[in-house]
């Protein structure tokens with residue numbers, strides 16, 4: 001399949017590109033600085049652009065069969081509106097180009113996943129993640145849910161840069177706590193698995209190791 005990846009230079013993004021290519025997909029990596037992508041394959045194309053630029057995003061999705069977004073702002077930086085406005089631009093572009101499938105990443109602690117946090121996590125997670133960052137993730141989810149696309153939003157816990165285990169749990173009933181975590185390579189695997197699955201269509205499952 002031809003997949004367009006937003007957030008392709010991030011820690012999850014690079015892993016996603018690698019695994020998508022290993023699976024034989026054609027990949028378009030949308031990035032502010034494609035020079036950060038040290039991968040080469042005849043099936044990998046890069047496109048320079050900012051997700052806040054509507055025209056650039058529209059250009060990126062043309063010809064794609066599915067879009068995956070792992071957009072974010074690195075911890076320690078103000079969250080801004082990349083996740084909300086960026087997602088709005090991606091959805092507008094996908095809708096206009098009639099590309100129905102959109103798979104993205106939010107975070108545990110948003111929406112109904114909050115009710116399945118342990119007592120301690122419910123008290124501390126909002127402080128660790130930050131209220132502004134949580135609001136951005138909520139807004140990103142709300143924009144996606146309102147769309148007419150065939151969306152799936154995966155909600156991971158704390159992400160770790162460790163080799164993939166090859167195993168993850170995905171579900172809308174998973175309970176999580178302060179120690180729940182996920183290797184980024186397993187998040188990438190879970191996102192790519194969604195391309196061939198409609199099990200969580202228009203749902204927001206949590207994904208954990």
Ligand SMILES: NC(=O)c1ccc[n+]([C@@H]2O[C@H](COP(=O)([O-])OP(=O)(O)OC[C@H]3O[C@@H](n4cnc5c(N)ncnc54)[C@H](OP(=O)(O)O)[C@@H]3O)[C@@H](O)[C@H]2O)c1
Nearest residue numbers: 007008009010011012032050051071072074107157158159
């Ligand atoms: N860190 C955690 O423990 C954790 C936990 C739960 C959920 N999450 C969520 O999981 C997702 C992936 O996390 P991650 O840590 O792998 O991501 P990350 O390393 O922070 O990467 C974020 C990506 O978004 C891109 N980006 C930011 N602003 C952009 C813009 N205006 N235009 C185009 N691209 C832009 C970045 O590009 P540049 O290289 O140009 O900056 C980068 O490629 C994020 O949505 C994050 O919020 C993270």
